[in-house]
Amino acid sequence: MSLSPLWTDIDWNRAGRQDSFLNLEHSVHRSAYGIVPIPISLFKNGSGPTLLLMAGSHGDEYEGQAILTRLIQTLDADSVSGRIIVLPAANLPAALEGSRVSPLDGGNLNRCFGDSISDNPTSRIADYIANTILPMCDVFFDFHSGGSSLEYMPCTYATVSDDPDKAADTLDALEFMNAPIAWAHKGIPQGSEAGRAAYRNGVVYLSGEFGGGGRISRQATRVAERAMYRLMAHLKILPLASEWKEEIESRLMNASQRHYFYADRDGIFEPAAALGDEVGRGDLAGTILNPETPVQAGVRVFFPESGTWICSRAIGRVRRGDCLGHLLTDVSREEILASE
Ligand SMILES: [Zn+2]
The missing domain is CATH 3.40.630.10 (Zn peptidases)
Structure with a gap:
């Protein structure tokens, strides 16, 4: 059929x-x-x-x-x-x-x-x-x-x-x-x-x-x-x-691609800020910790740009490559229309 x-x-x-x-x-x-x-x-x-x-x-x-x-x-x-x-x-x-x-x-x-x-x-x-x-x-x-x-x-x-x-x-x-x-x-x-x-x-x-x-x-x-x-x-x-x-x-x-940030190691991502916070480029976003190897130093993750933390990972455990979140920045209607 x-x-x-x-x-x-x-x-x-x-x-x-x-x-x-x-x-x-x-x-x-x-x-x-x-x-x-x-x-x-x-x-x-x-x-x-x-x-x-x-x-x-x-x-x-x-x-x-x-x-x-x-x-x-x-x-x-x-x-x-x-x-x-x-x-x-x-x-x-x-x-x-x-x-x-x-x-x-x-x-x-x-x-x-x-x-x-x-x-x-x-x-x-x-x-x-x-x-x-x-x-x-x-x-x-x-x-x-x-x-x-x-x-x-x-x-x-x-x-x-x-x-x-x-x-x-x-x-x-x-x-x-x-x-x-x-x-x-x-x-x-x-x-x-x-x-x-x-x-x-x-x-x-x-x-x-x-x-x-x-x-x-x-x-x-x-x-x-x-x-x-x-x-x-x-x-x-x-x-x-x-x-x-x-x-x-x-x-x-x-937002652009540079407003997104990612895990570069497996572990637990402990955020240092909250969803909705206004953050600056280089501010601490959080730390990836490894309870499976607790003496290993944590990896600090920094915000790649300034903006509002609009999206965050909702699952604590992360793998290398997981998106940890992204930011948005204020923009005018004219800037949107003029952008490429
Ligand atoms: Zn969807």
Whole structure:
């Protein structure tokens, strides 16, 4: 038998709400014609833009999965102007495991959006999102967090296009979302992350790192949910409910590779500062200790730049090459637009 490797009965152009599944073929010993049913909902009414909301790209990042599950339960299609496509657990096998990668093939969905697609279950999900769903979309909001191994101060994130009009659209949306920290990264995504597929389709790409550490945070969930509803109001897809109207102080920030720091020895990383601290270049970030050889001197790790400690490793034990965290620095909208 050979049918489509991924199919759905969703009618993308029908008004009203539809709750169904993307059926991913998965043929294995115990189930030759088996499928993985990935939930999808569509809300369409009147005229307006198309927004894709996606969570569970990484199965161990829970804030977005919770928010989109609640949205599906509460959203009234009649209140929508335009079209909202919701994928609350995009890499369903990973979401069911609470794992960053899929137990089916080890696939990391957010590393499967490159310009060539491999033939495995995770890549087939990416292929369908990139080549069937995104061509219908104007804006893509992709929920992330630090997962099991990293912890983030909750922040929105956007890739800012080289195209001046698209860049302005992206920064306007980010500003209206009004998260406490908005991280903007200028340039065409070069890797195989979802932003690359959005770029290929001319879709505005918005994301966020909402918490982490393998748990779900009330505060991060609140930041992410507020950002989502404010984005939908900015796009005029939904009116802005009074609950989300209050404006808060927001910092526009960015980072480069030199803001990331790594373990250069196995051991236990004991931090010398806390997430959210303002730190200076050369300040002590922490020490890698070896309880297995306790007389061996610890290795001190220093912050490579000045900035705000926005992301830290959430697991105490480290191996050489593990990312211990990264910093963000304040930046103006004009500096983002002028950067390469
Ligand atoms: Zn993620």
